[in-house]
Amino acid sequence: MIEERFDAIVVGAGMAGNAAALTMAKRGMKVLQLERGEYSGSKNVRAAILDGDIMEQLAPDFREGAPLERRLVEQRFWLLDSRSHVGLRYRFNDCNTKRPNQYIVIRALFDKWFSRKVREAGATVLYQSTVTELAQNCRGRVIGVRTDRQDGIIHADVVVLAEGANGWLGTRAGLRERLTPDQIALQVKEMHLLPREIIESRFNLKRDEGVIIEAAGTISRGMTGMGFIYANRECISLGIGCLVSDLQRTGETPYGLLERFKRHPSILPLINGSELKEYSAHLIPKRGYNTIPQLYGKGWVVVGDAAELNNTSDCGRLNLAIISGRIAAEAIFRVKSRGARSTSSTLSLYKKMLNESYEDLKNDKYMPALIHTQPENFLLSYPQLVSKAIVNFARFGVGPKAGEGKPNSKCFCDMWSWTGLFGDGFRLPRAWR
């Protein structure tokens, strides 16, 4: 056992964990952060969208030093069928101004930078150190962690669980329920290298401009899933996610889905001639509103993916992770500075502050439709939209007048089907940001 005692231990050095550790360290708290991977970001292969305003609250100077791939100027939404796609483009000019606020980041690079900030702020960060168990006292209070290193029990006043979607520490300690296969999506993804100029010409981008494509569709045997494509600086990351229960039901393999996604005629030209650099898989919790897990307890709080604060567009998850990490840290600091212990009643401040910030953020144009008050599940609602859209297209396709005589009938039908799409509830403002 280590004699030394910490104010807080943060488990995990992803976005939420780093945000929490950085915030507490800046507040002068004695913080230990434990990360399983070789470095922060080493377990992450994906690209993500970072909100500048949210990041600025943590690191005002991040634009100077952080590895930012491209500034996001456009989002595309594709509905795929087996041979074609219907697409929407949303281009936002406010990101073309001098101080962009949306960036594509490659997590493996960004997290590494973020972690350095955490260390510079004074937190002790240990990599390749896996927390195997939460240490609890006889009254069920979390008093520290056990690690896979020799003599690896460390004590702290509070443990911040930022362990990602699996959340098995909390589950194993009996603090939280285990996710079932229909509550979790498996995402498989790859990173493909391509020269910068080729990416810019294929995606119709100026230098440093970025685009992401989110694609939904009926993939196979009634399975639903969502794919994504990020145009990064010198690589393209793409992947596809499905509910684990769907994979079980159909017996499909995740890599099979990804292969099909990559061979889709709309996608193949984008990655043609590229070199596969990395591939990996990732779990994303997709629980509904009514099963939001407990966010705090005696001596612990949970943040980020582990807290499942993500029932919204996939690309908003990262920002929510940062927010939850920062707010949990602020709450812990307030509890500590009052001289109080971290009990479930004092730590309830975290949830209170999270809800307050949600009220603030709701009015903020940059914020995704948030968390606990938003019952829709993007992964699940998207396919419904798709199916309705397909119905519309089918009607359009078999309609008696389609393609006949009148020069503007096709145009009309296009309009009609688009209207149908919107009417079917492409709740754009909510779904997008």
Add this chain to the structure above:
Amino acid sequence: MHNVVCIKQVPDSAQIRVHPVTNTIMRQGVPTIINPYDLFALEAALELRDKFGGEITVLTMGPPSAEDSLRKALTFGADRAVLLTDRCFAGADTLATTYALATAIRKIGKEYGPPDLIFTGKQTIDGDTAQVGPGVAKRLGVLQLTYVAKIRALDLAAHTIETERRSEGGVQVLRTRLPCLITMLEATNQIRRGAMDDALRAARAPIVKWSAQEAGVEDISKCGLKGSPTVVKRVFAPSARAEKAMLVEAAEQPAQALIDAIFKHQPKLEADLAALARDA
């Protein structure tokens, strides 16, 4: 006893690529690791410390980012880390590297006590020369044992060490005097997982950083690119030598079997050879 382990931060060669057009090594984004051979050296030193006590100083020369590798070495249990970093060291070949390292080891000897053993890996995975260990030994004027597979015995009173050295066609058992330099062979041990207090110490311990001047370098022209007579003429990605290899088994007339096998896979070759024979 005081042992010095020289390590090198290298790009993870499993992930390195050569740019198809410019033929330069694409280092960008390639993760760095401690040269894997050096870990066998470090573990050998740690095992000696387990038995005989003393201290281990880890030394590396490299850019400021090489600090990461030193911290990792501290995590495994080394006591002290020294980073030799200076712009004038850049572009060093093995000759210039041995000069800088030998100078730093002398300084380590002055500061922290003279080393009994100096360890290196048998070679690095990026340079593959296996010259630096022996070069350092020569410059320091100590004995050297290369390709050591095992340390059989160490007698601190008599100042001797007995090792097994792998050589072509056998194992040599060699005994020599201390101080000496050992280059460790791969797969002779496995680096330990450091304990929690080592990990905590590694995350917070200061890393000793020396510039050329601080390390006691007297002749700067022997450092870095200036001190390096080796010139890299060309870097290229070798093309694959063969698509596949196959074993042709034939009890009788092996030559005929071989010809048949070749012609079977290269039908054009048979026609070409036949045409050549006709023309002749």
